Amino acid sequence: MNVAVCMKQTPDTEAQIKISDEGTSIVPEGIKWIVNPYDEFAIEEGLRITEKHGGEVTLISLGPPSVEKTIREGLAMGAHKAIRIDAPAVPSDPMVTGRALAEVLQEGHYDIILFGKQAIDDDHTQIASIVGGFLNLPVVTVVVELHLDGNRGTAVREVEGGHETVSFPLPAIISAQRGLNEPRYRSLKGIMAAKKKPIAVKTVNLEKEHLVIEKLSYPPPKKPGRIVGEGPKAVPELVRLLHEEAKVI
Amino acid sequence: MKKFESPDYYNVDDLLSDEEKMIRQSVREWVDEEVLPVIEQAYQKAEFPLHLVSQMAELGLFGANLPEKYGCAGVNNVAYGLMMQELERGDSGIRSFASVQGALVMYPIFTYGSEEQKDYWLPRLARGEKIGCFGLTEPDFGSNPGGLQTKAVKDGQSYVVNGAKMWITNGSIADVAVVWAKLEGEIRGFLVEKGTPGFEAPETKDKHSLRASVTSELVFQDCRIPAANLLPNARGLKAPLSCLTQARYGIAWGAIGSAMACYDEALNYATTRIQFDKPIASFQLVQNKLVYMITEITKMQLLALQLGRLKDQNKMRFTQVSLAKRNNVYHALQIARMARDILGANGIVSEYQSMRHMCNLESVYTYEGTHDIHTLIVGEDITGIPAYS
Structure with a gap:
């Protein structure tokens, strides 16, 4: 199987995000950059597919040379090679990224193309579908279980209140949800091997961004906690509030 | 629980390569997810968690600085040290296991063994099939x-x-x-x-x-x-001592890990534990302890890192390893004791880890050359006068 996994470099989930002075971007200094966690599920699934069916995993990421640091992290998991689509910065319009990825993916003739279901930084949740549109391929999103057999696949998707099992012809596009697998640790050998693996750099014509960030703002500060009473007497009121106000039970 | 981030008061991370940091991160995640959830119970029951051996082998932790030819990872000595640091942040016993397997078993076979001995034992020891x-x-x-x-x-x-x-x-x-x-x-x-x-x-x-x-x-x-x-190429006391130099090198790094774990725990506790209506971290006596900890950890980090760079350039002397082992374990032990002290009575129960590190470090202080023997090794080196003969 010829597998492609599209990945994005995102800030660490625990990074303290600061908005820059002009208000439309974040301050990159001091941020620890990681492989988008949902993309790690996609990489792991790609590795499992090639371990079972043979073939190679190619990582594809769009951005400036600095994203090669996280591409290496994907290679350290065991992916065979990578392509970086050169761009001065990661576009904020998913359509631009999607079109560029589709152009490069088209050349690779992949049997299956994996994405994380969304990037944890901008949360657009669009790329897999956009690429599917451009390549005219079936797209299965929010996948928690995947089986491939010959030229068809079966996937279990998360849907509201349950699961849905779908089948589809290959080639196809899959977006990975938490639960699809448990990504492996990067072994020391894998990390050492990663630095020798090729990262090809490709240039495509990036179109103009139609979606422009006007303003970034912080979420409202969290309201302070409330003590509803003490001891067993407080329990009915606590239960009522959790049910009616917080709506968590 | 918040993910562990190592204290880095002097931006020592800037002196590490991406690869070294990636190795540290991978071992750190493994320790967080596989060691910390089981280590307290293993310690209380006085059992080595044997199920971790195959996972450590899978990660490539055994003899990690030995060549790929024998199934090892072939990492540099700084990455090897960072790995030891992370293992000991989990527990000195886990680090000791990897130290012995790599520095005291694989290293002598690699250095003094015949080709047959190397070909047979090293890949099996690297894979954790043999201990x-x-x-x-x-x-x-x-x-x-x-x-x-x-x-x-x-x-x-x-x-x-x-x-x-x-x-x-x-x-x-x-x-x-x-x-x-x-x-x-x-x-x-x-x-x-x-x-x-x-x-x-x-x-x-x-x-x-x-x-x-x-x-x-x-x-x-x-x-x-x-x-x-018989290991054909090992003759005289120098041979086992050369193995101890390798193991002591790993210990100098390992001690940083236990010290970081204790500092992290003490700092979190001190900033959240309220006495006299304010966090105990607001008291000068507590701040004094925390500052001692971060100061010594920073010095330990720089000492170990330069030692590792010297080792990678084949310039490291065994007396320098003695200085680092002596210094880092001594201060790790002081830090663990202070952390236990800051934790008050809570510090004696297994919910907190500082006392476990403290007890472990009492052994580390003594094994692989006692603190005093390392004093005499460095003493002889700088004066030319051996004090123990």
Whole structure:
């Protein structure tokens, strides 16, 4: 199987995000950059597919040379090679990224193309579908279980209140949800091997961004906690509030 | 729980390569997810968590700085040190296991073994299919290993070994022991396999320290081993001491890990524990302790890093390793004691880890050359006068 996994470099989930002075971007200094966690599920699934069916995993990421640091992290998991689509910065319009990825993916003739279901930084949740549109391929999103057999696949998707099992012809596009697998640790050998693996750099014509960030703002500060009473007497009121106000039970 | 981030007061991370940081991160995640959830119970029950061995092998932690040719990861010595740091942040017993397997079993086979011995043992030890131990210390010869009394006598196509070793990490679970014995008055190294008649390895019980690690005696009574099990290229006390240099190097890094774990715990506790209506971190006496901790951790980090860079350039001297082991373990122990102190009564229960590190470090302070012996090694180096002979 010829597998492609599209990945994005995102800030660490625990990074303290600061908005820059002009208000439309974040301050990159001091941020620890990681492989988008949902993309790690996609990489792991790609590795499992090639371990079972043979073939190679190619990582594809769009951005400036600095994203090669996280591409290496994907290679350290065991992916065979990578392509970086050169761009001065990661576009904020998913359509631009999607079109560029589709152009490069088209050349690779992949049997299956994996994405994380969304990037944890901008949360657009669009790329897999956009690429599917451009390549005219079936797209299965929010996948928690995947089986491939010959030229068809079966996937279990998360849907509201349950699961849905779908089948589809290959080639196809899959977006990975938490639960699809448990990504492996990067072994020391894998990390050492990663630095020798090729990262090809490709240039495509990036179109103009139609979606422009006007303003970034912080979420409202969290309201302070409330003590509803003490001891067993407080329990009915606590239960009522959790049910009616917080709506968590 | 918040993910662990190592304190880095002096931006020491800027001195590390991406690859070194990636190795540290991977071992850190493994320790968070696989070691920390089980280590307290293992320590309380005085059991080494044997199920972790295959995972450590999978990660490539055994003999990680030895060449790929033998199934090892071939990382540089700084990455190796960072790995030891992370393992000891989990527990000194876990780090000790990896130290012994790599520095005290794989290293002597790699350095002093025949090609056949290397080809057979190194890949199996790297894969964790075989566990090793290192027998140098004897009941009456600890700081003075040159006086060891275990003897080997050539008899046809075999050697017959008699004697006893003590304080041997991994002894009872080891498949192979690297045993140092005198052959015609000269110290030589032998590979003794588990199950060889005349070889027993009873476990040392009831320890107050390194409880999640196996410590044993090795007893040899007319133990007959094949002549091919002699390490051909190890002659004299220098050979086992060269292995100890490797292990002490890892310990100098490991101590940083336990110190970081204790500092992290003490700092979190001090900023959230309220007494007299304010966090105890607002008291000068507590701040003084926390500042001592971060100061010493920062110094330990820089000391270990430069030692590692020297080792990677083949410029490291064993006396420099003594200085680092002595300094880093001493201060890690002080930091662990202070952390336990800051934690108050909570510091004595297993919900908090500082006291476990503190108890472990009492062993680390003594093994692989006591604090005092390392003082004398450096003392001799700078004065030219040996104080122990």
